Amino acid sequence: MSMRRVTGLAVLGRAIAGNGGATFSTTAGSSAAQRRQILTSCCGHTSPLWFTQRQPDRFDQSRSTVARGVPETKRFSVTATTLAQDFDAKEKFQPKDVVLYQFEACPFCNKVKAFLDYYNIQYKVVEVNPINKKEIKWSDYKKVPILKVDGEQMVDSSDIIGKLYQRVHPEKSALNSEEEKNWFRWVDNHLVHVLSPNIYRTTSEALESFDYITTHGNFSFSERIIGKYAGAAAMYFIxxxxxxxxxxxxxxxxxxxxxxxxxxxxKGRQFLGGLNPNLADLAVFGVLRPIRHLKSGRDMVENTQIGDWYARMESAVGDSGRIKA
Ligand SMILES: N[C@@H](CCC(=O)N[C@@H](CS)C(=O)NCC(=O)O)C(=O)O
Structure with a gap:
């Protein structure tokens, strides 16, 4: 297997947990260009404009009324209204053709998928080969996720989610509260960086992760077989x-x-968003979903209190809107 392939797999491996800008010397023999590819490949952090927009909205007012504790009799109708609004929103935005260019295990792609799944938006997936990225040659943007919505290209997971949110909820802006905004950012700034050292912690965990990556990703037969071991070894050190x-x-x-x-x-709420998940809930769930059934994810659920929220998220997000090719 060529060094180019090994480094390509390492790129994908790092992509699974979104670690940007690491310096390392484990790919001895890789060219400066290849090393540059790895250094630039992952997961820069942006603060898109829509983070700064803020607007009160009907939806959140009814949600906070519930949180403040209205009398039981009223509570049912407020709750029902809130849930009905969310249900309506889910059905509102139905573009005809949505295509997600992704790496199956990339945390940023998984944030976008959690949003699409939650809002019942149907989408096709094009799995990008991380080594030659030929599936996104048509685009000037060289990273994933890229989302095409009825022919319009959207890039950067946070920007994509912001734009989609505004189409689903044209009457309000995304990230309505400081709390939602801060936790949404926490996912990119903190949570994704904790994942990689965990999923490649030991050689057997690195192999388990690469088994998942190579079986779900877009690899040729030989890339899959050799990549599992070469990628796992590289990522263990990285x-x-x-x-x-x-x-x-x-x-x-x-x-x-x-x-x-x-x-x-x-704080004891079902979701950060109260009765329904908000964008921060969806982002946390999105990045945890690919690791949930790896050893690190299983350990996390066994050793912390996150399992109940995760299970609620699974049922709130429901079936994937992914259209099988
Ligand atoms: N800020 C971007 C980060 C996207 C990103 O870094 N994607 C990685 C995969 S996790 C990638 O495509 N790396 C390949 C490359 O840069 O060559 C987002 O949120 O979408």
Whole structure:
């Protein structure tokens, strides 16, 4: 297997947990261009304009009324109205042709998928080969996710979610409260960085992760077989560097702490959004979904309180709107 393929797999491996800008020396023999590819491949952080927009909205007012505790008799009707509004919103925006260009395990792509699934938007998936990225040659943007909505190209997971939200809820703007905004950002700024050191923590976990990545991703037969071992070995070492870069001493402790921090943020509510998930709920769920059934995800659910919220999210998000090719 060529070094180019190994580094390509390493790119995807790092992409699964969205670690940007790590420096490392484990791919001895890789060219400067290949190293540059790895250094630039992952997951920059942007603060799109729509983060700063804020507007009160009917929907959130009714939600906070419930939180403040209206009398039982009124509560049912407020709750029912809130749920009905969310249900209506889910049916409102139905574009004809939605195509997601993605890496199956990329956290940013999974944020977008959680949104599409929650709002029952049907979409096709084009799995991009991380090594040659030939499926997105047509675009000037060289990362995933890219979403095409009735021919319109949208890029950057947060921008995509912001734009889609405004189409689903034209009467309001995305990220309505400081709380939702801050936790939405926390996903990109903190949570994704904790994932990679966990899923490649030991050689067997790195192999388990690459087994998942290579079976779900777009790889040729030989890339799949060799990539599993080469990618796992590369990522095992890279993840140690990432751990240092993000000042993580005990990766599992950091994962559990992130999970508990999130549960604390819920303050006893079903979702951060109250009775329904908001964009921060969807983002946290999106990035955790690919790791949930890996050892790190199983450990996280066994050792923290996050399992109940995760299960509620699974049922709120429901079946995927992904159209089988
Ligand atoms: N800020 C972007 C980050 C996207 C990103 O870094 N994607 C990675 C995969 S997780 C990628 O496409 N890397 C490949 C490359 O840059 O060559 C977002 O939120 O969508």
């Amino acid at each position: 993840s140690k560097k990432l751990k240092k870069k993000h000042n993580i001493t005990d990766e599992r402790a950091a994962l559990y702490e992130a999970a508990e921090t999130w549960v604390d943020a819920l």
